[in-house]
Amino acid sequence: MAHKAGPMNRPLWTPGVLVMLVFMFAGALAIIARFTGGIGYVTNLTHARPWGIWVGIDVATGVALAAGGFTTAALAHIFGRHYYEPVTRPALLTAVLGYTFVVIGLLVDIGRSWAIWKPMFNWNLNSVLFEVAMCVMIYLTVLYIEFLPIVAEQFKGRMNLPGILSKLNSLVDTILQIADRILGKVMWIFIILGVVLSCMHQSSLGSLMLVAPTKLHPLWYTPILPLLFLTSAIAVGYPMVVFETTLATSAFKLDSEMHILAPLTRFTIYLLGAYMVLKIGDMLVRGTWVYLLEGTTQTNAFIVEVLFGVMLPWAMLLFQRVRQSAKGLFFAAALIVGGVVLNRINVFIVGFKPPLSENGYFPAVSEILVTLGLIATLMFIYRVTVTWLPVLQASKEVRS
Amino acid sequence: MQITRRHFFRFMGAAGASVAVRPASAHAWQTKAPPDPFGCLVDLTRCVGCRKCEEACAEVNGLPEPERVNCQCTIFEKNRRPDETAFTVINRYYTGKVDAFDKPVPTYAKVQCMHCQDPVCVSACIVGALTKEDTGAVRYDVTKCIGCRYCMVACPFEIPAYEYFDPVTPRVMKCTFCQERIKETGGLPGCAAICPTETITFGRRETLLAVAKKRLKENPGIYIQHVYGEKEVGGTAWMYISSVPFETVNLPELPDAPAPKLSETIQHSLFSYLWFPVLLFGVLGAFMARCNKGDHKATSPDKGGA
């Protein structure tokens, strides 16, 4: 194995990072407002529309886009394609951060944030949300465990806490050593567990909306919604890796990883294809295509989602020329990511139409600021992490 | 929407049923409705729109007094929904009926929690803060609630409301069926007790169903021959009979299948005894063992996680 991941050790305070800080600050203000004035104070949510972008984007989309973590792990570690290992670490980091922010987003969104631990003791086994919550909770733990070796690798034998904490150096170091050793032996359990948990809750996120047959537009409401969520999550995994790796490599001016990314997207043709077949097949079987030309926001959103988020990128990937070009690949990946994002937004927001108290929903500015702030924080931490921890493929010299 | 959704509801029901039978390990979905619940029958032909029920409800449940409770002048101009300050509201609908002088005849319709037989909110609630009681009431326990509002997403009647402006301890607010009152012998919900015209009839659901059917049978020209809530979403404790189509008074057309049936069937098919995750774990483990044969340090620590 020729590659070796290492810290970037690049200057942190670039203009892009400063922009992120501005969004983080604005988001923080909005969150303070939410915890002083209540959810109603910062959002446009109503009794009929209890879930907005905090659930639709922060949670549902966050979970979907973090799918890169388990899909690459499955590929590289379970199915033994070690060639793809260089992308597992950034994908893992994205997953760790993604899920962490799903939880933070939930803390903002649920009304009684301080009671978030209650599902651990009050089980409702009928509740889809309970299953999702349990999976996310356990999976987040698994992700941290999987991430621990990276921390250990960086600080093992090099613990240097400042000031009074320096006395703990040796203790922490010992813990890291032991953890690293034990984890090495059992890591396979966590890797498989991660994949299993992901399959469970990625699909269950789709089941969430199955309780509302009269509210979700028939174009999306289907008994196979969980299957669609699972397949789309699996399909978006590699494109998401492509997407973020391309962004990261171009941001840090690293070598493009085309030699890994291009073959990776060959899997996507099958995965996305399977999703596409299911989605369109479902539409045909249930006869919901009759709605397509209704011309409402919802049907238009569906058309955009399927056409530009699924069919177009799938067709693009069929061409080797696209797969080989960094730009083409990035564009196709971005379309797929966008398609899944739009799908989650459609299912949770656009397609959700309470028939009795019809009132439109558009997120309030402060509501958007919270979401943007969370995303900016996520990116900032990603940036900080890759700067100091061995996540990304280190520079050329190391690799050669 | 030009295309009726009923067709799709049927499809859902069939799909849910087929999912239910397929996995051998899963039990067929069974209703969890209490054996002999209380209910209320709302006869819209009797309601005069006095809004006494709103007033009584507010008093019994310690809610703020309804707006302009003694004056029905302008309140009916807007279509109201129950919210965090009112568990029940009366709306006025002009459905096209006219009296002998060609004056439009109003129909008043009460809205409150329907206390479904198999409530989807109860099924949805992550912590079981909502429960279906033996009385028939769907009870909310604030001490368990985490404020996720999934019940509100789930409810086909759009009933649960939320204290959006409480930053730390918001509650889900909905009709309690005056659970504490009806538990006692002879106890009545506040609204039923005060209703001057007995628009609301309180009693055992079975009895009420018989009463409703008797009224429909004896006055075929007056009533629509349908008891709303007998079968809708698997049946509701609160039922309506009316002389105007139910859609015209904002009672939605709903499938007969209990709302939680599909999601619960899927959940239990896949996750009872965690058979599916365990199976998946085994399969993946086998794959991992096979694919990494010879590669003796497949999961060496320096690889980092997945």
Next chain:
Amino acid sequence: MIKKMGGIVCLMILWAAVCTAQVWQAPDQEQAKERAKEVVPFVKEYQDDCRISRRICLMDAGVSLDDVKEVYFLLDNPIIKQREDHYEPVRFAHKRHAALVNDCSKCHHFRPKDENALETTRCSACHQDSFNPDHPERIGLKAAFHQQCMECHQEEAKGPVDCTGCHLPHVPDHKELVKLPDKPDPIQVTKACLECHDTQGEDMLKTAHWLWRGPSPYTTGHRKDILHGKGTTALNNF
């Protein structure tokens, strides 16, 4: 001494006043109150015949206004009050209704099955407690009154159909509701009232009793004016 005497005399007068106030009774009203307290035995079975047959039956029996012995009722039955008691009793001019409607079967729609029973019986004989599980279709007394009265008033476009057209609500005890310091000034009191009764406060400011002027629709030459009244233009000779 004289002062003391004066005091005693005053006390006596006061006492006498209190006594007479207690002694005074409106005779017809007292009689109706007594009658309203009666609870008659519940009629379990009734004869479910068509209203037309009922009417003809009554007419054939020669039931007429002369048979209406009870001229005036106070609808204040304990059956109603045992559940909720929010309203003051309704005055019901029985004989006047009988004279106007001229069809007893309009209200006395069924009769007890017992052949020895009277042709017409009280509402409260058949309609008692609501939601009686043994008679689920039988509506309670309160609902029977309301359905009967309002339906007919609406049909005939005569008589009140609103709540206060027939009865006044009980005024809730304000002892606990009114939060005032001892010896409040009038402004404080007004504020306290307006805290709950703000619309009523607004209403009050528009009334003739407050403004001492108002519309004069029954004064020739000034029928559209709104400014006449004691506070402005009214004249008198006393």
Next chain:
Amino acid sequence: MPKKDVDLKHVAQNVGHSSRATCGACHFNGGGGDAIKHADMSRQLLTPDRNCDIHMGGYDFDCAECHKTRNHQIAGKSSSVPVAEGVVSCEKCHSDTPHYSGGLLDHHLNDHSRTLACNVCHAPVFAKCKPTKTWWDWSKAGDKNREVKKDKYGQPDYNWKKGEFKWEESGVPDYTWYAGYMDRVLMGDKVDLNADVINLTNPVGSIHDPLSKITAFKIMKGIQAVDADHDYILVPHLFPKDKDDATAFWKHRDWEKAFQAGMKEVGLPYSGAYKWKETWMYWRVNHEVMPAEMALSCVQCHESLKGDQTCNRCHQDNRDIDFKAIAHKGTDFSYMKSMGRDVDHLIEKTDYINFKALGYKGDPIIHGGRFKKLPMGYKAPAD
């Protein structure tokens, strides 16, 4: 502002519906004292005798049960002041055909309802519970030395502040046609100084108008000042505003100053010359409705029914019916007299209503009603 010693907290904590006492606190005392102004309202109505007022005394009605309120606007039109916020009428409760005793008279009585206001028969005397003022001569006011005499009711005939009075108890009302509207002299309206009497309020109605009804009024008669040049009623300044008031009549007993100040207050010029004129005000008799059995009997108005021939002039009924008894049934003034009322003069009276004054040729039984001439076969006596 309320009096200092009123415990407002206690008041606020005991709010409730209005009662006869709350309304009566002002309305029973109109004109400066109990029963002075209104012919038919006095503190007697707080605890009235059944015979004095059947509604309040028999059935314990509160004012607001008839004077229904909407948004605090209280229904009822006053005779004395122009303002009205809704109407109260007997018919609203009793309907246009209020007689349903089942007796032979119902038909005739309901017929009468189209021509007579209910109170013509049902409240045949005003001030039956307490004497009321019927004459008030302001021009005599100011004589602090004049000896005050008590009349037969024990009421004073003079008060230096107010002038000379006459009182009446159980008075016979004046009857006139009334369609619900009043002519009124309002502040600044020109009046005819040459007329014998100026009517400050004057019922509008006519025998020829089907909607006009014969209605009972108490006429409040008096003498008051008119501006001799401007021809309008003068408003004197009576109550002293404070200690330093230099113009109030009740302090200085100077009409000139009182008029000057009074007219300045209302914003009308005062010429300096005033004249005393007799003015009348019509006050409708609305309350103190007596029980049905005490209504006027037929014969009390229709002298034609007094003799042996009554209804049987037209009805040749061979049933055993005592027409005479029917025609005479009604208020027994001797009974009222025995209860201490001053109704001596009304016993045996058979011309209760002066038909000729109302525009009839005479007793309508003989001469025909206002729209229907009954072909009785009697030749009307020449006028």
